[in-house]
Amino acid sequence: MSPERKIRILIAKPGLDGHDRGAKVIARGFRDAGFEVIYTGLHQTPEQIVAAAIQEDVDGIGLSILSGAHDYIFPEVIKLLKEKGAEDIAVFGGGIIPEEDILALKGSGVKALFVPGTTIEEAVKWVRENIKPRK
């Protein structure tokens, strides 16, 4: 019996936003929790993020946005995943997302949004419970 494959997560920094403290902390936290983590680095377009996710065969994409561009970027990534037939890759995110935007983003297919005050453990727990290694 082969051991279950590790959960693979792409942590991505979309747009021009340079605030990467949170993304890097969560990438390291996920790695310490035993996930395989790929970090895109900064300034990625939605197209680049989706291409990286498919190429790296990840189970989930975590987008970190603190610039206010969330209303454009999350739906765009989800749309592109659908176009590539990769909608089974779960999209979640974190950053500065005003409360009234969260509902709309979840409606567009974002699985979870982690706002300030989230601990690393809470995010790890959510991933373990909600993202399974795809085949």
Added chain:
Amino acid sequence: MFKEDQLKKVQQEKKKWVDDLSKMLSETPERLPRFTTVSDLEIKGLYSPEDIKDLNYSGEVGFPGVYPFTRGVQPSMYRGKLWTMRMFSGLGGPEETNQRFHYLLNHGETGLSVAFHYPTLMGYDSDSPNARGEVGKCGVAIDTLKDMEILFEGIPLDQVTTSMTINPPASILLAMYIVVAEKQGVSKKEIGGTIQNDMLKEFVAQKTFMLPPRPSIRIIVDTIEYCTKEVPRWNTISISGYHIREAGSTAVQELAFTLADGIAYVEAAMERGLDVDDFAPRLSFFFDSHIDFFEEIAKFRAARRIWAKVMRERFMAKKPRSWMLRFHTQTAGCSLTAQQPFNNVVRTAYEALAAVLGGTQSLHTNSLDETYAIPTEEAVTIALRTQQILAEETGVTNTIDPLAGSYFVEALTNQMEEMAWDYIHKIDEMGGMVKAIERGYPQMEIADAAYRYQRQIDANEKVIVGVNKYVTDHPPITIWRMRPEIGERQLKRLREVKETRKNPKVKECLGLIRRASLDGENLMPHIIHAVREYATIQEICDVWREVFGRYTDPGYF
């Protein structure tokens, strides 16, 4: 500092205190196993003359306005002139931001500070595909001189100084500012202000980068060289620790990496053949004021002392002005919480007090809603009033450097200086800051510190009120939101400028920038010509991206 027999007596008395304390602690122990600063520096329960027994007052502390400036850069400090109250502002388009500038000046602000939106910061125009979703959100959208004219409408540039937080395209925004002043009839010899223009900390922390480190430094030295001759009241660079700290560094790392960046710029300008005493007086600094009160005050005092020594001993500068570390401070955005946002007013007030007791030359106080968005008018007014109350009610400006001579503050200042020197020497051994950055050294040091801090918060070892202690629900606050028509207006104006300007002339100017980029001629005069013809920021940056290549994030974590 003390006579030998005095110290003996102190030691005897201290021994008694330690004995008494041990007895007491065996029954009622202290609240915590370790008492530490926000940077995890361990602090003792008591400091006494013993902790500063080797301190040489004249050589290491001295008087304000006198080397090594530990007590401040001006002889009269705030009794002569208060710090400049400079609120970092930029929202939507130039119209909205101009309105905010007037509002703040009318409410007692004493200097301007421009926050640009992300596309401008990164050298893209509002109509670029890279700008999708970002126009006017994190600051003001500026594409051409036209926008800058609107931004400063009704603001006489000979009567106010302006700081611009801008890095890869800093030379372009400075050029636009010079031309706007010129159109107001104000000569570039008279204007005063600052461009951030500090690319090294961009690679390390703020991450608005465009070109690789070496060409980035070349353009910075072009601006230093040009301003030294042509714009004598301009601070050519604001060597910044703020973003290093916000990215999660400790106070000592902020101090050390900032000064190491400064050393790299001085070396680069001297390599160009500039005389250190011609340009050094116009180097300025920018620090964070975080929540750990005494650690910050010690940091500011140590910064002045280290820089004075660096300039005088290492670079042999002769003018006292070259030895002075003048700095702007911003209270710590990263110390604010989205939870219970009104608590942020209190945090900001303490941080502002630390900056003032540390001898800052100018100050931005964050607004209570800045963990969510650009501040509303109401929130920014409270933040400005926080400074005014500090300046005019609390009495802390009555005397200079009031914490000097405190056993604790002097000992902590010494300790921070020593720890910073260790880092600076280590970076010197690596071959300087550019090489250290290419190896990822400061980036990883900061990432380690940020991760350690988050773990401490998660484990409740560090308390943040409203986040991991005293947690309650709070009703949402009203936040500023950008109206979509502002973005449309910006695109329309950019289109009109491109249609009505003299396009062959723009092409010619861009050609000259390309030539100067390749042959090493100073770029500034060419940039000024280009922006006068309404060349866009992206058009100029595209030339550089093509000539010098792009820097991409190595993604260290």
